Amino acid sequence: MSVKIAVIYYSATGNVHGLAQAIAEGAEKAGAEVRVRRVAELAPPEAVDANPAWRAHTDEVHPAVPVADHDDLRWADAYAFGTPTRFGNVAAQLKQFLDTTGQLWLDGTFTSKPFTAFTSTINLHGGSEATLIALYLQAFHWGSVIVPPGYNDPSVPDAYGNPYGVSHPTKFAGDAPDEKALAAARFQGAYLAEITARLRAGAPA
Numbered sequence: 001m002s003v004k005i006a007v008i009y010y011s012a013t014g015n016v017h018g019l020a021q022a023i024a025e026g027a028e029k030a031g032a033e034v035r036v037r038r039v040a041e042l043a044p045p046e047a048v049d050a051n052p053a054w055r056a057h058t059d060e061v062h063p064a065v066p067v068a069d070h071d072d073l074r075w076a077d078a079y080a081f082g083t084p085t086r087f088g089n090v091a092a093q094l095k096q097f098l099d100t101t102g103q104l105w106l107d108g109t110f111t112s113k114p115f116t117a118f119t120s121t122i123n124l125h126g127g128s129e130a131t132l133i134a135l136y137l138q139a140f141h142w143g144s145v146i147v148p149p150g151y152n153d154p155s156v157p158d159a160y161g162n163p164y165g166v167s168h169p170t171k172f173a174g175d176a177p178d179e180k181a182l183a184a185a186r187f188q189g190a191y192l193a194e195i196t197a198r199l200r201a202g203a204p205a
Helices: 015-029 045-049 052-064 070-075 092-098 102-106 128-142 179-201
Strands: 004-009 033-038 078-084 114-121 167-169
Touching: 004 015, 004 070, 004 092, 004 179, 015 033, 015 078, 015 114, 015 167, 015 179, 033 070, 045 052, 070 102, 078 092, 078 128, 078 179, 114 128, 114 179, 128 167
Parallel strands: 004 033, 004 078, 078 114, 114 167
Antiparallel strands: none
């Protein structure tokens, strides 16, 4: 039986969306069933309109990607959460979604389920690790199993070397995720699927 992975993210201009797609590709190649979901946009239209890239991504991609809901969380055996870095922290849009999960937490929905995270920021040292750690705090409270990529594949050090989770620095590596970041994201998705399958089978992770 294949494992089920929910890739849930927020992306304003498309960088985190690109990483989410690569995470999903890696998980699917490893045999997982995957749902890719975005969280709802909270910013007012005038803020989106002020950034042409934000408006373009919203108009072109949002209609094709379903909005995440609690059923996606119940359905999944594991989670990959993605967010842009906001001053070293999780974007408000994703945080708002996570803040609605209290009843699911009480119900034990997240217990022992694998959890990984990914991000994008402007600068190479622009708070990506702090953002991922902040996102992993959710896993601590949920009782989930954190599955960072570590340095378990050459793609990780090749992609700017973040063992916490793939992170794309736009100023350093170009606006859209480059092939190095996408390769690391594919590995992270495949690794999440592998660890999830091993846990479900009762094998040591």
